[in-house]
Amino acid sequence: MAEAKKVILRISRFNPEFDEKPHFQDFEIEIPKGMTVLEALYFIKENIDPTLTFRGFCRSAICGSCSVKVNGHPKLACKTQIWQEIERFGTNILKIEPLGNMKVIRDLAVDFSEAEEKLKKVKPYLIPDPEVIPDTNDEESIVYPEEMEKFDKFTDCILCGTCYSMCPAVMFIDDYAGPFQFGRIFRFAEDPRDGLKKERSKIAYAFELWKCIRCERCADICPKHIHPVEAVTHLRAMSIEKGLTLNPGARHAIAFYKSVTSTGMLNEAILPIMSKGIKGVLENMPVALSFLLKGKMPPPIVKPIEDIEGFKKVVSLSAEVE
Amino acid sequence: MKKYAFYPGCAPKGAAIESYISAKTVMDKLGIDYTEPVSFSCCGAGNVEEVKPYVALGINARNLAIAEKEERDIITICSTCYLELKKAKKQLTENERLKEEMNEILSETGLRYEGKVEVKLLHQVILDEYEEKISSMVTNKLKNLKVYPFYGCHTIRPRDIIGYDDPENPSSLERLIKLLGATPVSGARRILCCGFHASFSASEIAMKLTGLNLKEAHDMDADCVITPCPLCHLNMDANQKKALNTIKSQFIMPVLHVQQLIGLAIGLSPEEVALQKNVIPALYIV
Numbered sequence: 001m002a003e004a005k006k007v008i009l010r011i012s013r014f015n016p017e018f019d020e021k022p023h024f025q026d027f028e029i030e031i032p033k034g035m036t037v038l039e040a041l042y043f044i045k046e047n048i049d050p051t052l053t054f055r056g057f058c059r060s061a062i063c064g065s066c067s068v069k070v071n072g073h074p075k076l077a078c079k080t081q082i083w084q085e086i087e088r089f090g091t092n093i094l095k096i097e098p099l100g101n102m103k104v105i106r107d108l109a110v111d112f113s114e115a116e117e118k119l120k121k122v123k124p125y126l127i128p129d130p131e132v133i134p135d136t137n138d139e140e141s142i143v144y145p146e147e148m149e150k151f152d153k154f155t156d157c158i159l160c161g162t163c164y165s166m167c168p169a170v171m172f173i174d175d176y177a178g179p180f181q182f183g184r185i186f187r188f189a190e191d192p193r194d195g196l197k198k199e200r201s202k203i204a205y206a207f208e209l210w211k212c213i214r215c216e217r218c219a220d221i222c223p224k225h226i227h228p229v230e231a232v233t234h235l236r237a238m239s240i241e242k243g244l245t246l247n248p249g250a251r252h253a254i255a256f257y258k259s260v261t262s263t264g265m266l267n268e269a270i271l272p273i274m275s276k277g278i279k280g281v282l283e284n285m286p287v288a289l290s291f292l293l294k295g296k297m298p299p300p301i302v303k304p305i306e307d308i309e310g311f312k313k314v315v316s317l318s319a320e321v322e
Numbered sequence: 323m324k325k326y327a328f329y330p331g332c333a334p335k336g337a338a339i340e341s342y343i344s345a346k347t348v349m350d351k352l353g354i355d356y357t358e359p360v361s362f363s364c365c366g367a368g369n370v371e372e373v374k375p376y377v378a379l380g381i382n383a384r385n386l387a388i389a390e391k392e393e394r395d396i397i398t399i400c401s402t403c404y405l406e407l408k409k410a411k412k413q414l415t416e417n418e419r420l421k422e423e424m425n426e427i428l429s430e431t432g433l434r435y436e437g438k439v440e441v442k443l444l445h446q447v448i449l450d451e452y453e454e455k456i457s458s459m460v461t462n463k464l465k466n467l468k469v470y471p472f473y474g475c476h477t478i479r480p481r482d483i484i485g486y487d488d489p490e491n492p493s494s495l496e497r498l499i500k501l502l503g504a505t506p507v508s509g510a511r512r513i514l515c516c517g518f519h520a521s522f523s524a525s526e527i528a529m530k531l532t533g534l535n536l537k538e539a540h541d542m543d544a545d546c547v548i549t550p551c552p553l554c555h556l557n558m559d560a561n562q563k564k565a566l567n568t569i570k571s572q573f574i575m576p577v578l579h580v581q582q583l584i585g586l587a588i589g590l591s592p593e594e595v596a597l598q599k600n601v602i603p604a605l606y607i608v
Contacts, residue, residue: 215515249523256369298336310431318380
């Protein structure tokens with residue numbers, strides 16, 4: 001007989017017909033080693049409470065429907081083993097909640113429509129380039145492996161919404177597209193068959209591309225290891241290449257780049273004015289004064305690193321890498 | 323004990339100079355074998371990558387190669403440098419073609435990257451190699467101190483690049499705090515973001531996140547916060563008042579660099595760990 005442990009699944013319950021707000025309900029059940037969160041939810045639904053509502057279709061970590069928060073972290077319920085989570089948190093209580101950044105419909109089921117609408121708006125489909133894609137089906141439209149390499153992993157996105165559900169930028173900025181949406185834009189921006197190609201970075205720019213805070217959480221929790229933040233980084237580079245620089249974020253990146261590539265070190269003192277102009281200086285004045293009082297004001301002139309010529313050679317040759 | 327090339331990063335040489343001073347005094351006191359190569363460059367902090375991704379890779383391949391030439395691992399006190407260096411290392415490990423291309427570039431400057439160099443944060447080195455030594459040096463000074471450990475995003479994420487500690491429930495800082503004789507008070511926000519990297523593009527969000535993180539520490543009755551990241555420190559220390567204004571809250575929460583707390587615990591004076599250079603008064607906690 002398989003080893004088993006008694007575990008309390010503390011599940012968020014919400015029925016809009018009766019409840020003003022969500023509350024937790026505990027279910028104490030025997031969990032055999034290897035049992036997933038989704039299997040436990042089905043067990044409860046079939047044996048204890050048939051009203052428990054959640055989504056879970058493929059049970060193979062490919063449809064993305066069963067995403068929930070497990071002890072605060074978004075995961076695919078079908079891929080998450082309960083014993084492993086218990087060991088991770090050193091407790092026999094697992095808190096299961098619906099994804100964040102989305103409206104709860106009932107219990108663990110959330111309304112995905114806002115994220116979906118944002119995805120639709122960013123044109124998440126191939127717009128054929130007539131110069132690359134043949135007119136008839138008689139000829140193939142080839143993508144070479146070295147081209148595919150650039151966006152391959154972004155084609156693995158299963159739209160599970162885990163990245164979207166914990167993104168701080170999504171939480172605070174209405175117009176921010178979201179991590180998986182930027183991943184999709186990047187995927188087509190790099191596809192040689194696409195008609196818009198790098199022009200797609202303009203779409204990303206319009207959907208608050210520079211508001212990503214680079215917390216790396218989307219890269220960390222993606223069950224398919226896609227790293228949406230990498231898409232953001234690349235789209236930012238593309239948008240700068242397209243001349244979209246009238247933004248404090250872009251100006252900051254450019255100032256940073258210029259400073260580092262000219263001396264090998266960052267000149268912290270110039271960043272506020274280079275990024276936000278006089279407004280940046282005024283905003284940073286109290287902090288600058290406190291640094292002055294503490295005798296740690298960054299110097300306005302930075303001494304170049306040793307072997308600056310070698311460094312600059314590396315910079316100029318790396319800039320040519322495709 | 324291993325040999326290290328010390329990579330302080332830009333902020334600890336400028337606005338977070340107390341981080342640099344305290345790291346050196348702590349490493350000296352512990353007898354860590356380190357050099358500080360003068361040809362190390364800035365890692366780009368993710369910003370260089372946003373303009374030219376391969377330039378960021380090139381400059382970090384160069385930094386790794388410099389340490390490798392000295393046959394030393396890299397020890398850093400900046401979480402973003404830590405991520406950038408480790409990110410470059412992963413890219414070069416996983417893509418042989420790219421590694422050869424980068425090596426062709428590096429060969430123009432007499433360098434080559436093989437992949438031997440490891441990159442570690444100071445507190446990681448201390449826990450992995452100096453735990454015993456630290457415990458023999460710890461005084462009783464921090465006995466009654468409750469410390470909130472704030473990890474900083476790039477200290478723990480993403481796990482497939484960082485590979486140290488558990489990003490969902492990290493414990494290295496708690497372990498360190500206990501080793502130093504203080505008491506960890508851990509809240510759920512300790513693994514969240516302070517927003518530093520959006521300081522110019524979404525400053526209001528950055529300040530709000532920083533405020534909420536500080537508030538959790540305050541609500542948990544912490545005497546101070548520690549962080550291994552000088553950028554999180556900038557937001558939580560220098561920008562504390564502004565951050566708390568965004569959440570309509572006011573209190574004083576000292577924020578120490580990890581190595582400042584280590585230094586205090588092993589008998590260094592507040593001046594030796596440059597505590598007087600923190601913007602939020604911190605001297606009173608000891």
